[in-house]
Amino acid sequence: MRVGIIGVGMTAFRPSTPEYNWKELMFEAASRAYADAEINPREDVDSFLTCAEDYYEGFGIFDEFVPDQLGAALRPTCTVSGDGLQGLANAYMQIQTGLIDVAVVEAHSKASDIVTLDGVIEHALDPIWNKPLGAHPFVVAGLEADAYLRVTRTSPKALAMVVAKNHGNALKNPLAAYGAAVEVEDAMRSPERFAPLRALDISNPADGCVVLVLASERAAKKLHSNPVWIRGVGWASDSPSLETRDWSDAAYARIAAEMAYRLAKVRRPATEIDVAEIDDRFSYKELQHLESLGLAKKGDAGKRVMRGDYGAEGRLPVNVSGGSLGCGNVFEATGLHRAAEVALQLRGDAGVRQLDRVRTGVAQSWRFIPSATGAVAVLGVGG
Amino acid sequence: MTARISRWPGVELSAADLNERKVTQTRFRPDAKYAWSAGEAMSRFLAELQNGRLIARSCRRCERILFPPRMFCEECFRPTDEWIFIQDTGTIETFSVSYLDTDAKRIAEPILVGVVSLDGASPKMGMMHFFGEMTKDEIRIGMRVKAEWRPPRERQGSVLDIRYFRPLRKGEQ
Ligand SMILES: [Zn+2]
Numbered sequence: 024m025r026v027g028i029i030g031v032g033m034t035a036f037r038p039s040t041p042e043y044n045w046k047e048l049m050f051e052a053a054s055r056a057y058a059d060a061e062i063n064p065r066e067d068v069d070s071f072l073t074c075a076e077d078y079y080e081g082f083g084i085f086d087e088f089v090p091d092q093l094g095a096a097l098r099p100t101c102t103v104s105g106d107g108l109q110g111l112a113n114a115y116m117q118i119q120t121g122l123i124d125v126a127v128v129e130a131h132s133k134a135s136d137i138v139t140l141d142g143v144i145e146h147a148l149d150p151i152w153n154k155p156l157g158a159h160p161f162v163v164a165g166l167e168a169d170a171y172l173r174v175t176r177t178s179p180k181a182l183a184m185v186v187a188k189n190h191g192n193a194l195k196n197p198l199a200a201y202g203a204a205v206e207v208e209d210a211m212r213s214p215e216r217f218a219p220l221r222a223l224d225i226s227n228p229a230d231g232c233v234v235l236v237l238a239s240e241r242a243a244k245k246l247h248s249n250p251v252w253i254r255g256v257g258w259a260s261d262s263p264s265l266e267t268r269d270w271s272d273a274a275y276a277r278i279a280a281e282m283a284y285r286l287a288k289v290r291r292p293a294t295e296i297d298v299a300e301i302d303d304r305f306s307y308k309e310l311q312h313l314e315s316l317g318l319a320k321k322g323d324a325g326k327r328v329m330r331g332d333y334g335a336e337g338r339l340p341v342n343v344s345g346g347s348l349g350c351g352n353v354f355e356a357t358g359l360h361r362a363a364e365v366a367l368q369l370r371g372d373a374g375v376r377q378l379d380r381v382r383t384g385v386a387q388s389w390r391f392i393p394s395a396t397g398a399v400a401v402l403g404v405g406g
Numbered sequence: 407m408t409a410r411i412s413r414w415p416g417v418e419l420s421a422a423d424l425n426e427r428k429v430t431q432t433r434f435r436p437d438a439k440y441a442w443s444a445g446e447a448m449s450r451f452l453a454e455l456q457n458g459r460l461i462a463r464s465c466r467r468c469e470r471i472l473f474p475p476r477m478f479c480e481e482c483f484r485p486t487d488e489w490i491f492i493q494d495t496g497t498i499e500t501f502s503v504s505y506l507d508t509d510a511k512r513i514a515e516p517i518l519v520g521v522v523s524l525d526g527a528s529p530k531m532g533m534m535h536f537f538g539e540m541t542k543d544e545i546r547i548g549m550r551v552k553a554e555w556r557p558p559r560e561r562q563g564s565v566l567d568i569r570y571f572r573p574l575r576k577g578e579q
Contacts, residue, residue, distance in 0.1 A: 044445025050478045057483075065483050081440035091480035135443070142437025151432050 026118045027243050027250025028366045028402070029125075030060025030236030036200040036229040036351045036360075039135035045080070045232075049131055050092040052232035057094070060236040062125070062246060064094025068236070069123040071095035074103045074110035074130040074355045078143055081136060093129055093234075106130070106388045107233060107359025108398035112256040114237050124242035130360075131232035132353035140228060147393055153265060161225065163265060163393045165217030168307040170270035172219055174322075175314070179219055181325030182306040183210035186223045188334060189303060189342050193349025195335075195376040200229040200351035210306075224306040229351020233359040235366070251366040254383075254401045255289070257282025261395030268395060273308075275397040276315035276387060284317075287401035289383070292317040297381040298368050299339060300361035302389040302397070303346040309333075312387055313341065316399065335376065343368070343376050358388025362400050369404045447475040450489065452563040458555050462527050464488045473527035492526030494553035495574065499523045499532065503542045516542055522551055522571050538570035550574045 032055030034040075034048050043051075057064050071093050075085045082088075086102035089095060103110040107130030114126040137143055144160045172179065184207055193202035205223065213223040243250045259278035261268060268274075280292070289295050299318060303309035310324035318339060319327055327333060333341035344350060344364040353360055365384035367373045383403045390396040423429055444452060447463060451474055454461040462471045463486035465479035471490055472479065479486055501520030507513050518537035523530060537545055538554060551571040561567040 041443050042446065044443045044448065047445045047447075047477055054483075063483070065481070078438070081438070081442065091476065092478055094480075094483040096480040133443070136440050138439035138441050139437045142439070146436045146438065150434060154434055155432055 024119060024121070025240040025252055026115050026237055027240065027252045028235050028362070029238045029243050029246060029248040029250045030056040030062065030234075031363045031366055032056025032059055032234040033198055033360065033363055034232045035198045036231035036353060038200055038227065038229055038351065040133070040230040041135070045131060045133040045136070046088070046092040048133065048230065048232040049129060049234070052131070052234040053093050053127070053129065056127070056234035056236050060246070060248060062236065064127065067246070068094065068125050068127050069099065070114070070117050070126040071098060071100040072103055072110045072114050072126065072128050073100070074105055074107045074128070074359065076104055076355060078146065079132070079134070079137065079354055089129075093127065095127075105355065105396070106390050106398055107356050108256075108362060108386065108388045108400055109258055109358070111235065111237070111253070111359060111362055111400055112258055112398060115253050115256050118237060118239050124239050126237045127234060128237065128359060129232070129234045130356035130358075132228070132356050133230050134228035134352070134354060135230050144392055149263070159217070160392050161217050161220075164225075164305045165220050166265075167270050167311075168220050168224075168305065169218070171307050171311050174271035175325065176322060177310060177325030178329070180207065180211065181310060181328050182219075182224055183207045184328045185303060185306040185309050186210040186348055188328065189309075189346040189348040192335065192343050192376065193345025196345045196350065197374070198231075199345040199349050201227060201349055202345060220305060220307070226304045226347040226352040229353050231351070231353045231356060231360070233356050233363050235359060235363060249370075251369045252403050254403045255283035255285065255287030256398070256400050257286070258398035259396070263395065265393065271311070272321070273311050273315040273389070273395075273397065275395050276312050276389065276399065277317075279397050279399040280316045280385075280387070283385070283399040283401045287403070289401060292385070293319070296339065296383055296385050298343065298365060298378055298384040299341045300344060300364050300384070300386045301341055301346070302357060302361075302387055303342055303348050304352050304357070304389070304391060306348065308389065309341065309346065312389070316385065316387060318385075335378065340378055343373070343378060352391075354391065357391075358386060358398055361386035361388060362402065365402050369402055445477070447477045451475050455565070455567040456558075456561045456563050458558065458561070460492050460494055460524065462490050462492050464490050470528040471526060471531070473524060473531040474533070490526070492524050494524070494555075494568075495578070496522040496524040496532050496551060496571070498537070498545070498547055498549045498551060499530070500547060501537065501545055503545075518542060518545055520545075533565065535565070535568060536570040537572070539572035550579075552578060
């Protein structure tokens, strides 16, 4: 049975949103998604999933606080402690069981509520093995970026190209928090942070919420909607040990993509994918992920971004939304935001950044530092 | 079963062994601080506490007065409509007599806690709080109570701006 996205709702992504609490943000995104799907959540939805990590929220058993603002009071509700795309995969499976016709997936970030964001991320490091070193957790990204650049012989200038491209793309996205005209030289001269990474190679936190409505083909027909089909989903986790990783290859993304492509019957992703939204929370991640997803040959992504292949007018537009560098790091909402963006592109609803002739797209996410976990969704229209 | 075991196998550890670092250990103090935005509804609610007032939101569709206030009605899934002050008097809905404090230490004078349904709000809407000026033998479900507020200059925009709920006094209703 096919499963499709029939509703998309997002708030704007902002560096901070002191006027709203996270529940009010969620109500706004949910209201938009239900209006888009033309459904009443109190009657038409069978299951609600949220994606959240208690430690980001700052209180325990986050799922208990979800139902009211999602229209889920006294309804089947659960939380996936992971990225939004992992929630999307779970909702997809719930519908595949035949028990659920319409499911809602929610993910958000209220990063501005976290006063000690570095401390919260640091707490994810292995307590006995890595934490006693006392290094900043983003050192993990520095280690990986260094290995990636060396093994693939990628020039640091390629990272600066990613930074400039994604901030520039965000200028065309009214929801983006960090749209800016950044020159490649600006990125290459920004202060060193975790070498080879510089300040502009690192996405900045943002608040925001994303809600998608999913339906079985039968339910979508009954609701008279025109879905964007979820053709395939996949997810995978590498060993958590920092010492045994490949570092240059994002194995989690490669395996997640293989699963999603298998379900979607995508055999040659490099030619079959028209648009890609790729996790770029550190600039090198976009290039590394493109290679792991089979959208570029190993070592080629850096050269191709320098040739302009990944621009909105390029051969494979990547992160036309602005990505996380341009929209902000929205933590567990990252993957769901990207799925939403791909869905809007495939529907032809992406506004001034609408691409021509896009029928198949891929959204990919990583679960951020220090994880080696990721998920992939292949979306398509027609057929 | 365990009562019959007089000696456990292995080496017993004492707190002193840990303090004297005789045991391999690692210590880490998480640096996790949060400053939650209270949001539109709760911000107004907390500000009104400083004025010694309780404020709610109404939903026109289900005709309920929602307390604590929220900007959306969870039953109708729509924005709520208006601000409405409710009373600081109410009825004890349920209560418990706690003989342990938050550290699970036994306390001589038990703490009375419970939920008060407030006058002016829809049924089963109110707040959880302490009870005072009554004993564990006097408290009962259905008892009429009133908020005992802290003096205005001590209020901080916290639910503790109410010290506790106490029985209605003569002339109060
Ligand atoms: Zn209502």
